[in-house]
Amino acid sequence: MPASFEEKSVWIQFVxxxxxxxGYFLVAGSMLARGVTxxxxxxxxxxVATVLLVVLLVAGHxxxxxxxxxxxxxxxxxxxxxxAEAGSGWLLAVGVLxxxxxxxxxxxxxxxxxxxxxxxxxxxMLGFALRLRFYRKGV
Numbered sequence: 171m172p173a174s175f176e177e178k179s180v181w182i183q184f185v186x187x188x189x190x191x192x193g194y195f196l197v198a199g200s201m202l203a204r205g206v207t208x209x210x211x212x213x214x215x216x217x218v219a220t221v222l223l224v225v226l227l228v229a230g231h232x233x234x235x236x237x238x239x240x241x242x243x244x245x246x247x248x249x250x251x252x253x254a255e256a257g258s259g260w261l262l263a264v265g266v267l268x269x270x271x272x273x274x275x276x277x278x279x280x281x282x283x284x285x286x287x288x289x290x291x292x293x294x295m296l297g298f299a300l301r302l303r304f305y306r307k308g309v
Contacts, residue, residue: 175240176247177305182230184298190223191291198284207280250304258297265289 173181197215206212234240269286 172238173305174247175234175238176243177302178234178238179231180298180301180305182227182234184295184302186223186226186230187291187294187298190219190226193222194219195284195288195291202280202284207278209280209283212280212283246309249309250301253304253309254297254300257300258293261296262289262293265293 194215198212201211201215265286266289268289269282272282272285
């Protein structure tokens with residue numbers, strides 16, 4: 171069965187987010203390992219990663235729209251998105267609780283910020299992976 175536009179969109183989001191934010195975490199991890207703890211040092215890096223993500227998503231969706239006409243979301247797409255969100259939301263919750271716990275123990279802000287961002291990234295990537303699985307295997 172050929173992939174619908176919605177499934178292609180999830181692939182674009184999965185790859186784009188993985189490349190842009192995965193790259194951010196590789197560089198940020200290297201900076202943290204070298205002892206860079208000033209938050210402003212990460213701002214430019216985050217802006218570059220965000221712009222890269224937007225460019226990748228727009229370009230990917232333009233190519234997908236040209237290759238196959240978007241047919242709009244149907245009930246199956248909504249169910250898949252809901253099930254994937256239900257299956258990945260716990261990861262974000264664990265990250266937020268870990269961040270709050272880190273605040274209680276007065277962990278440095280740069281580590282808490284990256285923990286929260288990493289939990290958001292991991293939750294989104296899991297959500298994309300679950301959506302792709304549901305598109306291929308069924309809900």
